[in-house]
Amino acid sequence: MRAALLSPLSFVGILILWEAVARAGWVSPLVLPAPSRIWDGLVILFTADWFPQHVWMTTAETLIGFFVGGVAAIALGILMVNVQLFKEVIYPYVVAFQVMPKVVLAPIFITWFGFGMESKVVMAIAISFFPVVINTVVGLESVEENELLLMRSLVASRGQVFWKLAWPTALPSIFAGLKTSLTLALIGALVAEFVTAKEGLGTLITTFSFELKVYLVFAVIVVVSVLGLVLYGIMEVLERKIVFWRRSRFTG
């Protein structure tokens, strides 16, 4: 209750302090523009007719990357759990890829897939893919011995065991992976845009930085943060609807 009140209050406090420091001229506006100036930047962005297409581009790249990567990752996870040979062959690659900082691939993807949307989508897929694979595998393997025995005692088919038991058991874990991966997909799209792009919020950030319009850079950062929050929020709502039993399962 107190935290619910103190947290927003502290935010307002920081903004006031920040504004005061900026107005007193202690910090150059090229380094840290005042909140009021950033607000001006936001007004400029949202009144400009060229702005929505940039927001749309980054959102589209993120979502397409997320969906394609998510579906492929879940499919790969299912395959790995059900085909032992597949798991033994593929799993080392998955782990090796997992520890590799995938941003290093961005310039290569631009070379391979061009300056347009495709290279950003591929980057979003690459960076968001593996948490879902691993969470799918872990989720599917968390079926309990007695649950499996119950299904066996009913002489359930492989398909029934999967759809009636393994898949719902894995869903909470898969959703946790998807939530992480949506945020990662946004990072992937932005990083690829940083490297080279015609459109997108990442492009705006690099362009405004070159032009020394730091208040606009900050305004775009605010937009990106809100975008990330909104996407995450949507996933939270979906998660609560679809895996409504999750909390009880893990907290007893």
Added chain:
Amino acid sequence: MEANAGAIGVSAVSKVFPSGLEALRAVSVDIQPGEFVSFVGPSGCGKSTLLKLVGGLLEPSAGEVTVGGRKVSGPRRDVGVMFQTSVLFPWRTVLENVLLPIEVFGLERAAALDKARGILRLVGLDGREGAYPRELSGGMQQRAALSRVLITDPPIILMDEPFGALDEFTRERMNLELLRIWGERGQTIIFVTHSINEAVFLSDRIVVMGTSPGRVLAVVDVPLARPRSIEVMKSPDFARTAFEAREYLGVAR
């Protein structure tokens, strides 16, 4: 239902796990249709293993298990199994959990609805059919698990310490209700427990088992009339039978 559909034969059954653990050695038990038999013994006496062998969930290393006169070669749909935990799926309501076997068997769900509701009434869960397992107490969860077994009318029910995780009061109430349902339907029940009193109270016969390797030490007849109420626990026959079982268990040490 065939006349001997509920008969169970265990003859010279041994079970050695791949790890080398000898869980059972030369166990033989014959169980009549409609009989209530308990397996009692300390942890590691192989009573749960024996139950799984009868249910076709494990294969014997030697010997033979028959159900209804036929050799058991795998799980069978005329044998219902109940575990120490309720194993209810948290994403299904009580009613949906009870209907799980109907779905797996590929039977008409709509046709089984009334039956499911009737069984839930029988076990005292009417009004809770739309609840999720997490909203139920441990006793209620086991009632739901029992309903899930009863929905397919199996002539044989295997129960692996089904009330072992419940408190004493709930356990006694569940015992009474189990006896009432069994009295109405007359299934063959094998009941695994490590409570001697529970075994005496419920059973026609008690198979007393010992450890390393798991084996049958004795089979004790329970000379108590049916139907039984909690009162029988006061009777000298109850005390004598429980003591007899305890003595066999004491010999094992």
